[in-house]
Amino acid sequence: MADLGEWHCEKRPFAKNESFARDNENVQETGCLSIIVLGASGDLAKKKTFPALFNLYRQGFLQSNEVYIFGYARTKISDDELRDRIRGYLPHGKDGTEDVSNFLQLIKYVSGSYDDPKGFKALDKAISEHEISKHSMEGLSRRLFYLALPPSVYPQVCKMIKNYSMNKSDLGGWTRIVVEKPFGRDLASAEELSSQIGELFEEPQIYRIDHYLGKELVQNLLVLRFANRFFLPLWNRDNIANVQIVFREDFGTEGRGGYFDQYGIIRDIIQNHLLQVLCLVAMEKPVSLKPEHIRDEKVKVLQSVLPIKDEEVVLGQYEGYKDDPTVPDNSNTPTFATAILHIHNERWEGVPFILKAGKALNSRKAEIRVQFKDVPGDIFKCQKQGRNEFVIRLQPSEAIYMKLTVKQPGLEMSTAQSELDLSYRQRYQGVVIPEAYERLILDTIKGDQQHFVRRDELKAAWEIFTPLLHRIDNGELKSLPYKPGSRGPAEADQLLERAGYVQTHGYIWIPPTLS
Numbered sequence: 001m002a003d004l005g006e007w008h009c010e011k012r013p014f015a016k017n018e019s020f021a022r023d024n025e026n027v028q029e030t031g032c033l034s035i036i037v038l039g040a041s042g043d044l045a046k047k048k049t050f051p052a053l054f055n056l057y058r059q060g061f062l063q064s065n066e067v068y069i070f071g072y073a074r075t076k077i078s079d080d081e082l083r084d085r086i087r088g089y090l091p092h093g094k095d096g097t098e099d100v101s102n103f104l105q106l107i108k109y110v111s112g113s114y115d116d117p118k119g120f121k122a123l124d125k126a127i128s129e130h131e132i133s134k135h136s137m138e139g140l141s142r143r144l145f146y147l148a149l150p151p152s153v154y155p156q157v158c159k160m161i162k163n164y165s166m167n168k169s170d171l172g173g174w175t176r177i178v179v180e181k182p183f184g185r186d187l188a189s190a191e192e193l194s195s196q197i198g199e200l201f202e203e204p205q206i207y208r209i210d211h212y213l214g215k216e217l218v219q220n221l222l223v224l225r226f227a228n229r230f231f232l233p234l235w236n237r238d239n240i241a242n243v244q245i246v247f248r249e250d251f252g253t254e255g256r257g258g259y260f261d262q263y264g265i266i267r268d269i270i271q272n273h274l275l276q277v278l279c280l281v282a283m284e285k286p287v288s289l290k291p292e293h294i295r296d297e298k299v300k301v302l303q304s305v306l307p308i309k310d311e312e313v314v315l316g317q318y319e320g321y322k323d324d325p326t327v328p329d330n331s332n333t334p335t336f337a338t339a340i341l342h343i344h345n346e347r348w349e350g351v352p353f354i355l356k357a358g359k360a361l362n363s364r365k366a367e368i369r370v371q372f373k374d375v376p377g378d379i380f381k382c383q384k385q386g387r388n389e390f391v392i393r394l395q396p397s398e399a400i401y402m403k404l405t406v407k408q409p410g411l412e413m414s415t416a417q418s419e420l421d422l423s424y425r426q427r428y429q430g431v432v433i434p435e436a437y438e439r440l441i442l443d444t445i446k447g448d449q450q451h452f453v454r455r456d457e458l459k460a461a462w463e464i465f466t467p468l469l470h471r472i473d474n475g476e477l478k479s480l481p482y483k484p485g486s487r488g489p490a491e492a493d494q495l496l497e498r499a500g501y502v503q504t505h506g507y508i509w510i511p512p513t514l515s
């Protein structure tokens, strides 16, 4: 038995909830699966897509008797050259384990341009050969096209896929496409892109990835909110003073300045990742866990967001950002932004949702901080110590904690700030948290669109930010300079204070130690 001073961590099996399983039922499919990574020579493919596929393979989610992976790009390289490029990015790739070499053998490379029928016919031929070799007639032929490409080529690539590389319907199965952000630069360009792709593929075939939706604690949000009696009555304007959704990175654009400068932090992080998190924090309970029911509720929240006011926005640009030769000397592109969103509905009227994101700051973290209102009639006179806060830290070191006031242990009746703490590393020892991309790619294979952005969601998201983005693009709002390694412009903290956020002072967290 553990003695009293010991940190005891119990491991219990997880109970699989039946109704959850029922609502998420996807037919277990067998047969040939071809995963085609377009833009295979690029950064995203080698850093995220191939490692995610490898992890799925390693865990048995991709079976070598069913799956084949095709890389497609303009660069003229051999199968082995592509494998060599990928190897170093796979976990333990350089150790040359059996898993790694077996996985790499599943990869074939086809070179071709993104608007040339010849390349896509060659790709189709290679996929068909694989399908025939796997006797697809007995099963299904499933083709998953992952567009690890700049969005400017999405329409032409989709046209090529549609014309030359679709799954042959007589074999049964499907063709799906996965598209990455940035999906447009504003409402008009996003809608144009959506229409172009929409003419070629049905919505159930299109998977718009936002990798934040694949993060463990983002996926936990619905469970936390709707499976716990604790939160149900508190989650509203009567109790919550403000909500912060924060993304901080402690490094700058690092050689991606030219790309980043065309987008800026609002398009890069806030309009997609943070807004998706906001939807899950603020939406009403869906009718069921069916993807369409969840996405319906997300759209409703987005449509209830009021226009953003200039005085509720602070923009920043870190000093040194323009030293990157690919960034124009007169760039006003924000690398930091705080924006306050207001949701005009019965639950949230008057509660500011503070979205904050920045590069080259003093720390790396992503978190949701729900700050509660002061206790009315405070008989302990402890309100100056701090408000109740419920924090969900998405990264690093996933954790959910509740900051609350307790009696300071001892003879005196005094109060102190403490926490109820669910630190994943301690609570779930030995549990490996899957990478976001891993989870999302698996969903695309299963045909589960819950964690992907629907066309109307995307439209509603752009509707919120487009007017502000145009004002920034026109130079009507200026980015304030801030020092790399700082908290960003001081004006952002002043805005937070004006929005009613009360910072807790003197709170000290003592990390638990394992005996």
Ligand SMILES: NC(=O)C1=CN([C@@H]2O[C@H](COP(=O)(O)OP(=O)(O)OC[C@H]3O[C@@H](n4cnc5c(N)ncnc54)[C@H](OP(=O)(O)O)[C@@H]3O)[C@@H](O)[C@H]2O)C=CC1
Residues within 6 Å of the ligand: 244, 246, 369, 391, 397, 399, 400, 401, 419, 421, 422, 423, 487, 493, 503, 504, 507, 508, 509
């Ligand atoms: N399980 C766990 O791992 C737990 C860890 N802790 C740790 O304890 C420490 C304190 O926790 P916590 O109080 O939640 O988090 P912090 O002290 O990091 O931040 C609290 C809030 O204050 C803001 N803030 C910080 N500095 C300033 C400033 N100078 N001006 C205005 N606002 C400011 C932060 O904003 P911003 O987001 O912009 O920084 C954040 O909203 C953290 O290191 C936390 O990780 C606590 C409990 C559990």
Ligand SMILES: O=C1O[C@H](COP(=O)(O)O)[C@@H](O)[C@H](O)[C@H]1O
Residues within 6 Å of the ligand: 211, 249, 268, 269, 366
């Ligand atoms: O989409 C993007 O996300 C990354 C941060 O992702 P994370 O999972 O490490 O939090 C960011 O660096 C990049 O600029 C952006 O395009």
